[in-house]
Amino acid sequence: MLKKEEEKLNQIKNAVVELNILALETTKDVIGCLNGNNIECLKDIKISAKKAHSKSVEIDNMIVTAFALYHPEAKDLREMLSYLKITNEFARIIDNIRTFLKKFTANYTKDIEKDQILEYTTPMVKSCYESLLAINEMIALEDDYEAIEKLYQRISIEESKTDDLYAMIEKNILNAMNMNTELSLEYFNILSALRRIERFADRTLSIASILMFAKTGKELEQL
Incomplete structure (x- = not known):
């Protein structure tokens, strides 16, 4: 990889990390508001969909520019294309947080x-x-395939926890609706x-799947 191409890829990765940090x-x-049982505090949380x-x-434009200037080789091309998909997933995450609040x-x-x-609710958000913390670790890793796969599995476990918690609270809420019409x-x-x-949570697992392919070239069925 050319030095300028490597610098551009690092700029793209850093920008993706910044997007993740916003989330x-x-x-x-x-989490801080929920731990303190302070719902009014949630009303004060501002998240800018416009900023996201x-x-x-900005990231998409950086990637398009890199394509035009450097004609990246297979692995770098795969990683850059993956970041195009990831920015869309982060946009959905930001929208999900805003709607939840x-x-x-x-x-x-x-x-x-x-x-x-x-x-x-609290453990679901936690x-x-x-998962977002693990995503940042995945972005930073290069060539350590075992560590990347472990991070993917960690995110998969967190996503499964969220699914299980949602299924339980859904059942409880439906019962409460029947009792308090x-x-x-x-x-x-x-x-x-x-x-x-x-x-x-689904979006974080999607990002982890995309990063897995970007970093290792492995599809999920190969894991």
Whole structure:
């Protein structure tokens, strides 16, 4: 790889990490509010979809420029193309966080079963946070295929945890809706908000899958 091409690839990777940090910092703020049982605090969390979109466009333009100037070889081409897909996944994650915050805070009223909801919501968000941390580690690694695969498996486990937690809280919320029909709309909207966290987890696993292919050339069925 030419020195300038290597520098450009590193710039792209650093920009992707910056995009991930935007999601990481917001997710950490959400966890802090949930741990303190402070739902009002969630209303103060600001996440800029515009900023995330601008960063995604910036990364995409960097990649297109690298294609035009350097004609990267197979491995570098594969990695750059992967980052094009990853920026789209991060945009979805940011949107999922924003929608969760909006729906959750609007429907978390004094009459619903708060403790039960937080019992599942907090670990769901924490799993997403752990996955984002692992994604940053994956981006930084080169040629250590065993470490990359371990990080992928770590993210896969966190995603499975989120799925299991969502399935449990979904069952509990549906039961609560049947017992408190006057609060059905609030419970339904809370469930819809939590669905966004489950999708958040799905997106982190998608990013991990893309990075696995980018770094090792392995499709998932080869693992």
